[in-house]
Each structure stands twice: as C-alpha cells, then as structure tokens.
Amino acid sequence: MNQGRNLFRTLVLILGFAFLYIPIVSLIVYSFNSSRLVTVWGGFSTKWYGALLRNDQILNAAMLSLKVAAISATLAVVLGTLAGLVLARFGPFKGRTLLSGLTTAPLVMPEVITGLSLLLLFVTMEQIIGWPAGRGMTTIIISHITLTMAFVTVVVQSRLSQMDDSLEEAAMDLGARPHKVFFLITLPIIAPALMSGWLLAFTLSLDDLVITSFVAGPGSSTLPMVIFSKVRLGVSPDINALATILVAIVAIGVIVAGFTMSRQQKQRERDAQMALAANQQMIESVKKG
Amino acid sequence: MATSPRATQQKFEPWTDPDAKPYVRIEKVTKKFGDFFAVDDVSLSIYKKEIFCLLGASGCGKTTLLRMLAGFERPTSGKIFIDGVDMTSIPPYERPVNMMFQSYAIFPHMTVEQNVAFGLKQERLQKDEIESRVNDMLNLVKLGQFAKRKPHQLSGGQRQRVALARSLVKKPKLLLLDEPLAALDKKLREHTQFELINIKETLGVTFVVVTHDQEEAMTLSTRIGLMNHGEIVQVGTPSEIYEYPSSRFVSEFIGSVNMFEGRLVEDEPSYVRIGCDDLEAPIYVDHGVSSAPGATIWAAIRPEKITISREKPDATDNWTAAVVQDIAYMGDMSIYLLRLDSGKVVRVTQPNIYRHADDRITWDERVFLQWYPESPVVVTK
Amino acid sequence: MKALLKRAGLQGRSVVAAVPYLWLLLFFLIPFVIVLKISFSSSLIAMPPYEPLLHWTGEKVLQIKLNLGNFAFLVEDNLYWKAYLNSIWVASVSTFFCLLLGYPIAYAIARSNPSARNILMLLIVLPFWTSFLLRVYAWIGILKNNGLLNNFLIWIGAIDQPIQMLQTDFAVYVGIVYSYLPFMILPLYANLEKMDLTLLEAAADLGCKPWQGFLKVTLPLSLPGVRAGCLLVFIPAVGEFVIPSLLGDPGMLMIGKVLWTEFFNNRDWPVASAVAIVLLLFLVIPMMYFQRAQDAEAGGVHR
Structure with missing residues (x-):
C-alpha cells in the first residue's frame, strides 16, 4: 500500500513537471531548427541566434528593459522594505488597513486595470503640473515600482514576522537608537530577503507587457512589447532563440545559487558539529568546577 | 538545592533596615492592554545587590513588569525610580539597565566578541577600552577562547553566557533576567545558578529575575515577589514565603501543602484552637490569630511536617486517623497519600533514613498522623 | 516595540510610514479615482480624448457634466455582458483545473522527503523566472495544426486529421492553467508542508483508513491554502489579456481584451x-477576501 502511494506520488510529479517543462524544452529545441516553420524540423542550425544579434529593434528593446528593470527593482526594494517594516513592526495604527490593502491589491489586480489607471494618472498630471512630459522610460519605471513593490513588501513582511523581535529590543536595550537598530540589526538580518525581493522585482519588471503597453510612449518599446508584436503574427524562430538565451541565463543563475546554497549547507553542518564539540567542552568545564 | 549558596555568605537583609534606601522603587504601577490589567497597582522596593525574583504562572504580569523596568513598555500609571532617578518615560537606550532575554536575542550576524562589544560601541568608547572590557567579560564567563565564533557555532549554554556577558559589560545599575535558565538542561542549570550568584558578588550588580520555576526562585533570590493576576501577592525571603505564606494561594503555589478548612473554637492572644470537620482532633496553634470570630479560616500544613505512626497519640490536639492509600518511593524520601475518614486525602513525606526497613508502613494500613503546634500556618484568605 | 517606536521618534516613524504610503496613494489609489472620473465623461477626438467633467461657465457657475452614457452603453450592448460573464466563466473553469492539477502536485511534494522538497519547489517556481510571454508563446508551437501535439497524436495513430486546438477556448484554458499553476501550488504547498503528520497517525490509530484520513483531516486543514491559491489564480485570470489574445479565438470575448481594444483600437x-470600473466592482469582493486571508496569515505577529 505504501508502495502504491509512492508510485502515485512519483507519477503525479512526473506528469506535473512534464506539463511545466515540455513547452520550455520545445522552445529550446526549435531554436536550433534551420526551418522557418518552427515546428517542422529542417536540420540543426544556429542561424536564428545570428539573426537575433543583428536585430537592432530587439537589442534596443532589451537594453531598455534591462535598464528599467534594474532601476525599478532597486527603488521597489527601498519602498517595499519601508512598507514591510511599517506593516510588520509599527503595530496597529490609523490607516494600517488601508496601507495593507494598498500593498496587497497590486498582487492580484488585473493588469489591464492597473495599466489603464496609471496612464490616466500620468495624462492628468501632465495636464495639471506639466510632469511627466509625455510618456516613456520614467512613466514605465514608476509603474513598475508600483507593481513590484507589492511583492517586495510581502517578502519583507513575512521575513520580519519570522524574525525574533527581541533582537531589536536587545539592541535598543544596549543603547542603540531606533534608526541604528534598523541599520545595524534589522537590515543585515533581512538582507537575503531583500536580495530575493530585488530579483523578483527585476524579473517581474523585465516580463511585464500589459501595464507597460499602456504607459509606454512612442519609441520606448520594451522587450515584451516587441516580442508580443512579433508573436501575435505567429511563431517566429528568432523568438525561440531569445527564449533559449533567457532560459540559459536563469538556469545558470539557479545552478550558481544552488551551488552556493549547498556550500552553505555544508558549512552549517560543520558549524553544528563545532557547536556539539563546544558543548562537550562546556560539560567538562562544568564538571571540573 | 542541597546546599544553599547563601549559607556561606554574611547576613544580607537591607529590607529590614529602616534607614536603607531602596535602589529601585516601583510606585503604584499599572499597565493596561486595552481593558486588560497586565500589571495592577504594583509597588515594590528593591535594594542594591539584591537578587529579586518575580515569580508567578505565565500571564501573571511578571514579564510586563520586567519590560517596564527595561523601558520596552510604558506604565499606564505610576512611576519607576532607579537609583533615585525617575525612569518612567526614559527610553530603553538611555536607561542604566540591561536585560538578558529569554531567547538570549544574540545577534546572529555578529561574532561573540562583536555581540559583547555592541553596547560599548553605542557609548562611543575608545577602541582599546572596548577591547579590554570585552576580553575581561568573556574571561569572566569563560568564553575567552570562543570570541571569534558566530552564534550558531555555540551550544545553548554558551549562548546563555554570551547573552549574560553582553548585558553585563555595560556595567548596568540593574540587570534584568527573563527566565535566564529555562532553556538549559537540568545539570547545567544548577551550575549556572551558582555562577550567577558569584558574578553578582564579583560585580556588585542588582538583579531582577523573572521566572515561573519556584525552585529557581528559591535557590537564586534574596527575596521573592510572588505575582498573580497582575498583583503582587506576597514579598519575602524564600523561607518566609515557604514557611509563612500570607494566603492560601501562596502556600499552594510554593511547594505542596495540606489545607484544612475550619473555624476558631478558642481564640486567645497566645494560642488558638481550630475545629476542622475533616480531623478527629482540633488543630492547636501556638500563636494568636487575627480573624473575625466564626469566620472560615484555613490551616496549612506542609507534608514534611506531619509524622505517621501506628500508635494512637496520647494528645487532645493535632492528630487524626488515616488509611494509607498510596505510597510513592522517591529514593531519598517517600510520599504517602493517606485518606481520612471524611474522604479527604492528605499528603505526607517521610525521609528514608534506613536503607531497608522490613517494618515499613504499607498499603491499606490504618495509621495516625501528628504534627507540632508550630507547624500549621493559619491563613484567612 | 510599537509603544517604543511611538515614543522613540514619532517623527522618524511618520516619515518611514509616509514614504510608501504616499507613493501608493498617488500611484495606486488616486489613479482609480481618475478612472472613475473619466468613466463619466464623453469621448472626444482630441488629446486626451475625453471631455472634462467640470466646466467654468462665464457666470461663475461650476457646471458638472456627468455622462452616464458609458455605463448605459455597457448595459445596453450585450457584448459587454457576454464578455464579463465569459471572463468569469473562463477564470472559474481555469481555477478549477488549476486546483485539480495543483493539489496532487503540492501534496506529492509536501510528502516527499525533506531534502527533495526544496529542489522540487525550486523546479515549480523556476519557469516563473523565465518570461511569461515566451512561455505562452511556446504553446502556439505545441497547439497549432501542424504543431507538436497534433503531430504526436497523428504519429501514435490516435487521430488522422489535425484537430483545431489553437484559437479555441481549450487553448485559453491550457494557457491559463499552465501560467498560473505555480500560484496555486505555492500556498497549497506552504499549507500542506507545515501540517503535523502525527494527526494522520492519530486518525489511523483511531480507525481511519488512509483515504478517510485524507478526507477528514488533510483536506479540511488545507482549506486556507486552497482558498488562497484559488483567489491568486481567479482574480488575475478574469482580467487576463495576453493568453486569450495569443491562444484564443480572435472573436473570443474576454473583458481584458475588450478593455484593451476599446483603449488602443x-x-x-x-x-x-x-x-x-465595472470589472473592479466584480472583483472587489474576492479581492477583499484575499486581503483578509493575507492579513490573517501575517497576523499574530503583533503583541
């Protein structure tokens, strides 16, 4: 019976992962297809990679997307950390419910609504105060910050709620003022969460199509916008090549992260042994007197 | 608990000296969370170099009181003075008070040394002064060789010492300890208790300890403040609290006790007799009691203060008949549960003086219980 | 802590709270007010292409012109109703299949041995780190008439003519389930993983068969995870634009697409x-529900 359950588990996992990964694998395989007809195999070729590298439109869009993603992720981490701190540490205050609503709503808000409302805001602001003049990188960055800071807030808030708050009290008890407590204790301890928050924000920004389409001006097409306008017309092998490059970058990132993690794991095991040995020493010193 | 660490020390009882000035004064402090009184009108005086234990069950307000001393909570009303200075509204980072947290709260991203130096760095002391004070302190708690380690490379006992060193290195006027020994195993706990007392002697710091463990409070403290529902119910030395409890709650909270309900039948300044329906003979107590005549009172008798014998006592007071219902052999002593004719069960402990006694009292035997006139404590509430 | 911060620097504290607060008010809340405002104005051929709501006439009179026509239009033209209802239907069906697929996967991972769990979860979220758009695009290659799936089915002899799969509702369901599956699995896994397994042993000890143990213990305890997962899939799926426009029939009515067309075309x-505004009204209840669930999850933190 136990075996039956194991078999069921394995089967579920195989089917589940097949569903998740077959599309990605197919993208990669066909990126090396020399035929223009993507799904009809015409022999191995890397010509679409060459075509991709000569496509200025895609390269420019990619540059813009990377720039937007880096800037908006950084600012989103700052704002999201503040919001997470307020929600996790400031206790109940007037307007807390509104703030927590405002930070979770963008997580699920359909992007067409967010995009439309941001565009209308920018247009109105331009009418009233003359800024932002036209739409382009600035408006895209502001929109992406608004979207992605919600995700950072959730990450930071949950990390802070796991953190023992007597650590912060201890620092204060030892004479550190609140802002020093934040920079010397809280920030270093939640730093890994900020890192993953940044990566999440970066990826979301790099990937966003709908909101960006609303708030981008002429001449500021991001990578997803260019991809969308191409794939709307059907499959196109250079997009497969682009996808393969993206997957490769992510895969390398994951392998590197996995490698460091396993090294840290080993370090932790060594440390645990050290603590065990230390305990032994301790007991002996207690015995001695 | 075999030998009290204080036995070797000189008599230290500043609270009996009318001229002594209290070092910490808590005046009518109340703390409300919403409608809930966490601490309810507490006044306390704690003297220099005391180890004062706040003892009580969880939720009794002892931790809230400690956190108000540290400055993490602000009293709803009342005042707190330390060394004559009003501390009520001083934030924690400006108080001459340090705290050892129950979780130890050791900064995980700093080494042992950096943890201990943290408080001194906040004072902006000279680098070499910080270094020498950190070294001295680490040597005092026997952690000198672990200075460069990170917290997760330490055992629980060592972490406790880091926390202690870190809170002591600033030479606080008052050291607060929140359940300092709760996370240690039994052997280490006993050893650490004595060490804490030695450190207090060496540095001359005043300790306020919060604990729910009565044994810890008894061995560690100069005085105990027993708390219940946010109020202090009794303050006294460990032996005062044990031998002279002021209420049924106190006598039942500390150790175990047999409680006999009754009323005064003879009320003289030098003695009283208490009639009790559970007992065959009245209880005779060799001191007067202040109670309204006819009111219900209770006589509390500790299990070790009752003797068991087979012969019927030749006395008019302080005895009763009973049947042995259960015996628990504990090694150094045995616990007897005895059923009185009324059905009430009495607990008696007897030291096992002889290694083997063939004639030991056994199950279902009918026996007689007896105690001295000075053994019962009479409480009226 | 909170009382402390209050004392320690009300000012510093207000600044910390004010920055994200103001940002979200300005760039998230106020925009909705503007959307509401513009939904009451009439269309113009100009830039911006709408008439202002407030008008100063010569005689110091402030004239407010509320044009309810847009909403009347939505009610009268049954295209909009159909789009709303169809979106909710498509989102519901997709959510259901996401749950049907996601629950066994989350369960299987949560009951694997601890060292494998993290790797398996990493593999679940990994596709999420690659482009969403490109992953949807991949399905075009799989579902089209001479695509991978049809070729495979012909090759094994299940069919002899390609089936039209791309540009059907089926393709949209597949696309949504595929894209949102990690959002279903994550909260479910988090819930199932922290479940105390001795509860099942206790149930077995008291005479429950394994499937009864699952139905009477595991399933009821995992309901908060089910709820969170379903909301995380359902709400954004209602307004989904990319998937129906790449995989669905061009005539398929989804409200996200309708909004896009009204705006851009x-x-x-x-x-x-x-x-x-109407879409928001449809979603406000599930969103508040989600917000409450989120708060409950983050709750118990404060003293």
Missing part, C-alpha cells in the same frame, strides 16, 4: 474606464 478612453 477604438481610442475610447471613457468607455474603457467604465469597463474597468
């Missing part, structure tokens, strides 16, 4: 705004 901003 018809350049009718007021109607697009009205569409957004």
Whole structure:
C-alpha cells in the first residue's frame, strides 16, 4: 500500500513537471531548427541566434528593459522594505488597513486595470503640473515600482514576522537608537530577503507587457512589447532563440545559487558539529568546577 | 538545592533596615492592554545587590513588569525610580539597565566578541577600552577562547553566557533576567545558578529575575515577589514565603501543602484552637490569630511536617486517623497519600533514613498522623 | 516595540510610514479615482480624448457634466455582458483545473522527503523566472495544426486529421492553467508542508483508513491554502489579456481584451474606464477576501 502511494506520488510529479517543462524544452529545441516553420524540423542550425544579434529593434528593446528593470527593482526594494517594516513592526495604527490593502491589491489586480489607471494618472498630471512630459522610460519605471513593490513588501513582511523581535529590543536595550537598530540589526538580518525581493522585482519588471503597453510612449518599446508584436503574427524562430538565451541565463543563475546554497549547507553542518564539540567542552568545564 | 549558596555568605537583609534606601522603587504601577490589567497597582522596593525574583504562572504580569523596568513598555500609571532617578518615560537606550532575554536575542550576524562589544560601541568608547572590557567579560564567563565564533557555532549554554556577558559589560545599575535558565538542561542549570550568584558578588550588580520555576526562585533570590493576576501577592525571603505564606494561594503555589478548612473554637492572644470537620482532633496553634470570630479560616500544613505512626497519640490536639492509600518511593524520601475518614486525602513525606526497613508502613494500613503546634500556618484568605 | 517606536521618534516613524504610503496613494489609489472620473465623461477626438467633467461657465457657475452614457452603453450592448460573464466563466473553469492539477502536485511534494522538497519547489517556481510571454508563446508551437501535439497524436495513430486546438477556448484554458499553476501550488504547498503528520497517525490509530484520513483531516486543514491559491489564480485570470489574445479565438470575448481594444483600437478612453470600473466592482469582493486571508496569515505577529 505504501508502495502504491509512492508510485502515485512519483507519477503525479512526473506528469506535473512534464506539463511545466515540455513547452520550455520545445522552445529550446526549435531554436536550433534551420526551418522557418518552427515546428517542422529542417536540420540543426544556429542561424536564428545570428539573426537575433543583428536585430537592432530587439537589442534596443532589451537594453531598455534591462535598464528599467534594474532601476525599478532597486527603488521597489527601498519602498517595499519601508512598507514591510511599517506593516510588520509599527503595530496597529490609523490607516494600517488601508496601507495593507494598498500593498496587497497590486498582487492580484488585473493588469489591464492597473495599466489603464496609471496612464490616466500620468495624462492628468501632465495636464495639471506639466510632469511627466509625455510618456516613456520614467512613466514605465514608476509603474513598475508600483507593481513590484507589492511583492517586495510581502517578502519583507513575512521575513520580519519570522524574525525574533527581541533582537531589536536587545539592541535598543544596549543603547542603540531606533534608526541604528534598523541599520545595524534589522537590515543585515533581512538582507537575503531583500536580495530575493530585488530579483523578483527585476524579473517581474523585465516580463511585464500589459501595464507597460499602456504607459509606454512612442519609441520606448520594451522587450515584451516587441516580442508580443512579433508573436501575435505567429511563431517566429528568432523568438525561440531569445527564449533559449533567457532560459540559459536563469538556469545558470539557479545552478550558481544552488551551488552556493549547498556550500552553505555544508558549512552549517560543520558549524553544528563545532557547536556539539563546544558543548562537550562546556560539560567538562562544568564538571571540573 | 542541597546546599544553599547563601549559607556561606554574611547576613544580607537591607529590607529590614529602616534607614536603607531602596535602589529601585516601583510606585503604584499599572499597565493596561486595552481593558486588560497586565500589571495592577504594583509597588515594590528593591535594594542594591539584591537578587529579586518575580515569580508567578505565565500571564501573571511578571514579564510586563520586567519590560517596564527595561523601558520596552510604558506604565499606564505610576512611576519607576532607579537609583533615585525617575525612569518612567526614559527610553530603553538611555536607561542604566540591561536585560538578558529569554531567547538570549544574540545577534546572529555578529561574532561573540562583536555581540559583547555592541553596547560599548553605542557609548562611543575608545577602541582599546572596548577591547579590554570585552576580553575581561568573556574571561569572566569563560568564553575567552570562543570570541571569534558566530552564534550558531555555540551550544545553548554558551549562548546563555554570551547573552549574560553582553548585558553585563555595560556595567548596568540593574540587570534584568527573563527566565535566564529555562532553556538549559537540568545539570547545567544548577551550575549556572551558582555562577550567577558569584558574578553578582564579583560585580556588585542588582538583579531582577523573572521566572515561573519556584525552585529557581528559591535557590537564586534574596527575596521573592510572588505575582498573580497582575498583583503582587506576597514579598519575602524564600523561607518566609515557604514557611509563612500570607494566603492560601501562596502556600499552594510554593511547594505542596495540606489545607484544612475550619473555624476558631478558642481564640486567645497566645494560642488558638481550630475545629476542622475533616480531623478527629482540633488543630492547636501556638500563636494568636487575627480573624473575625466564626469566620472560615484555613490551616496549612506542609507534608514534611506531619509524622505517621501506628500508635494512637496520647494528645487532645493535632492528630487524626488515616488509611494509607498510596505510597510513592522517591529514593531519598517517600510520599504517602493517606485518606481520612471524611474522604479527604492528605499528603505526607517521610525521609528514608534506613536503607531497608522490613517494618515499613504499607498499603491499606490504618495509621495516625501528628504534627507540632508550630507547624500549621493559619491563613484567612 | 510599537509603544517604543511611538515614543522613540514619532517623527522618524511618520516619515518611514509616509514614504510608501504616499507613493501608493498617488500611484495606486488616486489613479482609480481618475478612472472613475473619466468613466463619466464623453469621448472626444482630441488629446486626451475625453471631455472634462467640470466646466467654468462665464457666470461663475461650476457646471458638472456627468455622462452616464458609458455605463448605459455597457448595459445596453450585450457584448459587454457576454464578455464579463465569459471572463468569469473562463477564470472559474481555469481555477478549477488549476486546483485539480495543483493539489496532487503540492501534496506529492509536501510528502516527499525533506531534502527533495526544496529542489522540487525550486523546479515549480523556476519557469516563473523565465518570461511569461515566451512561455505562452511556446504553446502556439505545441497547439497549432501542424504543431507538436497534433503531430504526436497523428504519429501514435490516435487521430488522422489535425484537430483545431489553437484559437479555441481549450487553448485559453491550457494557457491559463499552465501560467498560473505555480500560484496555486505555492500556498497549497506552504499549507500542506507545515501540517503535523502525527494527526494522520492519530486518525489511523483511531480507525481511519488512509483515504478517510485524507478526507477528514488533510483536506479540511488545507482549506486556507486552497482558498488562497484559488483567489491568486481567479482574480488575475478574469482580467487576463495576453493568453486569450495569443491562444484564443480572435472573436473570443474576454473583458481584458475588450478593455484593451476599446483603449488602443477604438481610442475610447471613457468607455474603457467604465469597463474597468465595472470589472473592479466584480472583483472587489474576492479581492477583499484575499486581503483578509493575507492579513490573517501575517497576523499574530503583533503583541
């Protein structure tokens, strides 16, 4: 019976992962297809990679997307950390419910609504105060910050709620003022969460199509916008090549992260042994007197 | 608990000296969370170099009181003075008070040394002064060789010492300890208790300890403040609290006790007799009691203060008949549960003086219980 | 801690709270007010293409012109109703299949041995780190008439003519389930993983068969995870634009697509705004529900 359950588990996992990964694998395989007809195999070729590298439109869009993603992720981490701190540490205050609503709503808000409302805001602001003049990188960055800071807030808030708050009290008890407590204790301890928050924000920004389409001006097409306008017309092998490059970058990132993690794991095991040995020493010193 | 660490020390009882000035004064402090009184009108005086234990069950307000001393909570009303200075509204980072947290709260991203130096760095002391004070302190708690380690490379006992060193290195006027020994195993706990007392002697710091463990409070403290529902119910030395409890709650909270309900039948300044329906003979107590005549009172008798014998006592007071219902052999002593004719069960402990006694009292035997006139404590509430 | 911060620096504390607060008010809340405002104005051929709501006439009179026509239009033209209902239907069906697929996967991972769990979860979220758009695009290659799936089915002899799969509702369901599956699995896994397994042993000890133990213990305890997962899939799926426009029939009515078309192709901003407002009204209840669930999850933190 136990075996039956194991078999069921394995089967579920195989089917589940097949569903998740077959599309990605197919993208990669066909990126090396020399035929223009993507799904009809015409022999191995890397010509679409060459075509991709000569496509200025895609390269420019990619540059813009990377720039937007880096800037908006950084600012989103700052704002999201503040919001997470307020929600996790400031206790109940007037307007807390509104703030927590405002930070979770963008997580699920359909992007067409967010995009439309941001565009209308920018247009109105331009009418009233003359800024932002036209739409382009600035408006895209502001929109992406608004979207992605919600995700950072959730990450930071949950990390802070796991953190023992007597650590912060201890620092204060030892004479550190609140802002020093934040920079010397809280920030270093939640730093890994900020890192993953940044990566999440970066990826979301790099990937966003709908909101960006609303708030981008002429001449500021991001990578997803260019991809969308191409794939709307059907499959196109250079997009497969682009996808393969993206997957490769992510895969390398994951392998590197996995490698460091396993090294840290080993370090932790060594440390645990050290603590065990230390305990032994301790007991002996207690015995001695 | 075999030998009290204080036995070797000189008599230290500043609270009996009318001229002594209290070092910490808590005046009518109340703390409300919403409608809930966490601490309810507490006044306390704690003297220099005391180890004062706040003892009580969880939720009794002892931790809230400690956190108000540290400055993490602000009293709803009342005042707190330390060394004559009003501390009520001083934030924690400006108080001459340090705290050892129950979780130890050791900064995980700093080494042992950096943890201990943290408080001194906040004072902006000279680098070499910080270094020498950190070294001295680490040597005092026997952690000198672990200075460069990170917290997760330490055992629980060592972490406790880091926390202690870190809170002591600033030479606080008052050291607060929140359940300092709760996370240690039994052997280490006993050893650490004595060490804490030695450190207090060496540095001359005043300790306020919060604990729910009565044994810890008894061995560690100069005085105990027993708390219940946010109020202090009794303050006294460990032996005062044990031998002279002021209420049924106190006598039942500390150790175990047999409680006999009754009323005064003879009320003289030098003695009283208490009639009790559970007992065959009245209880005779060799001191007067202040109670309204006819009111219900209770006589509390500790299990070790009752003797068991087979012969019927030749006395008019302080005895009763009973049947042995259960015996628990504990090694150094045995616990007897005895059923009185009324059905009430009495607990008696007897030291096992002889290694083997063939004639030991056994199950279902009918026996007689007896105690001295000075053994019962009479409480009226 | 909170009382402390209050004392320690009300000012510093207010600044910390004010920065994200103001940002979200300005760039998230106020925009909705503007959408609401514009949904009441009429369309113009100008830039911006709508008429102002407030008008100063010569005689110091402030004239407010509320044009309810956009909403009347939404009610009268049954295209909009159909789009709303169809979106909710498609989102519901997709959510159901996401749960049907996601629950066994989350369960299987949560009951694997601890060292494998993290790797398996990493593999679940990994596709999420690659482009969403490209992953949807991949399905075009799989579902089209001479695509991978049809070729495979012909090759094994299950069919002899390609089936039309791309540009059908089926393709949209597949696309949504595929894209949102990690959002279903994550909260479910988090819930199932922290479940105390001795509860099942206790149930077995008291005479429950394994499947009964699952139905009477595991399933009821995992309901908060089910709820969170379903909301995380359902709400954004209702307004989904990319998946139906790449995989669905061009005539398929999904409200996200309708809004997009009104805005970009018809350049009718007021109607697009009205569409957004009504969509928001549909989603406000599930969103508040989600918010409460999130708060409950984060709750118990404060003293």
